[in-house]
Amino acid sequence: MRIFVSGTSSGLGLHISEELLSQGDYVWGIGRREFDIEIIRKSGQENFKYSQCDTTVYSQVKNTFEQMVESGFIPDIAIFCAGSATEDIAGNDFSLDKLRKNVEVNLLGVLSWVELLLPHFLGRNRGTFAGISSMSTFRENHRKRIGYSASKLALNKCFENLRLEYSDRGVNFVIFNMGRMTKTRELIGVSYEKASRLIVNMLKSDRRPTVVNIPRSQFLLTRAAELIPEKLFRRYLMG
Numbered sequence: 001m002r003i004f005v006s007g008t009s010s011g012l013g014l015h016i017s018e019e020l021l022s023q024g025d026y027v028w029g030i031g032r033r034e035f036d037i038e039i040i041r042k043s044g045q046e047n048f049k050y051s052q053c054d055t056t057v058y059s060q061v062k063n064t065f066e067q068m069v070e071s072g073f074i075p076d077i078a079i080f081c082a083g084s085a086t087e088d089i090a091g092n093d094f095s096l097d098k099l100r101k102n103v104e105v106n107l108l109g110v111l112s113w114v115e116l117l118l119p120h121f122l123g124r125n126r127g128t129f130a131g132i133s134s135m136s137t138f139r140e141n142h143r144k145r146i147g148y149s150a151s152k153l154a155l156n157k158c159f160e161n162l163r164l165e166y167s168d169r170g171v172n173f174v175i176f177n178m179g180r181m182t183k184t185r186e187l188i189g190v191s192y193e194k195a196s197r198l199i200v201n202m203l204k205s206d207r208r209p210t211v212v213n214i215p216r217s218q219f220l221l222t223r224a225a226e227l228i229p230e231k232l233f234r235r236y237l238m239g
């Protein structure tokens with residue numbers, strides 16, 4: 001399969017790319033930094049293409065998209081891992097500019113790719129968009145960031161609407177609400193390695209998932225935490 005992955009230069013996007021390459025898929029990844037292809041395991045390097053592209057700069061997105069089309073690389077699945085959790089609150093100050101950055105990466109940086117890829121997916125009645133969101137859309141647990149969960153929640157709602165519009169034309173929009181992710185397994189959360197395996201397997205299955213919460217244990221805790229009054233939650237459960 002051909003898969004587009006945003007935010008492939010580190011964290012979840014890198015692990016998902018490696019998982020896909022190990023399964024023999026072709027991956028086109030993007031990120032802002034220069035990326036040393038040697039980071040990718042030798043066996044997968046020839047099926048991997050990387051473009052330096054800031055997903056908030058439309059001209060760069062369009063240019064990368066045009067390169068993909070010219071190379072005949074219309075993905076079967078597009079996975080959006082690029083994310084921003086920039087602090088937009090500091091002391092007495094709230095910065096609209098910093099909030100805007102969260103919205104531009106987490107929401108608009110996904111939708112600009114949807115705008116470009118959707119006609120191709122509809123043209124062949126097939127394709128999956130996968131948005132990487134967060135469990136903080138259920139119970140807020142971030143301090144100093146008012147734009148992070150808000151932009152992720154907006155993404156979830158956009159994908160819900162897009163599903164209503166297009167899922168009967170063969171195009172699916174999946175949201176993965178992720179809990180805490182770490183390099184190695186810890187008590188709460190999930191390792192990048194396990195998360196990427198679960199996401200890839202789910203996307204390749206015939207189940208046509210819509211909303212997936214990973215890991216399940218943290219999802220149950222998060223939903224239970226919604227029952228705790230905000231005042232108590234803030235005082236006793238937030239750092």
Ligand SMILES: NC(=O)c1ccc[n+]([C@@H]2O[C@H](COP(=O)([O-])OP(=O)(O)OC[C@H]3O[C@@H](n4cnc5c(N)ncnc54)[C@H](OP(=O)(O)O)[C@@H]3O)[C@@H](O)[C@H]2O)c1
Nearest residue numbers: 007009010011012031032033054055082083134178180181
């Ligand atoms: N880590 C967690 O515990 C956690 C929990 C819930 C949800 N999530 C979500 O899961 C996703 C992956 O998280 P992560 O932990 O893997 O994050 P990460 O390690 O910080 O990786 C983020 C990736 O996004 C890319 N990126 C950021 N801004 C970009 C832009 N403007 N244009 C293109 N690429 C951009 C970065 O590459 P460059 O720096 O090269 O641009 C990097 O590859 C994010 O959407 C995050 O919000 C994470």
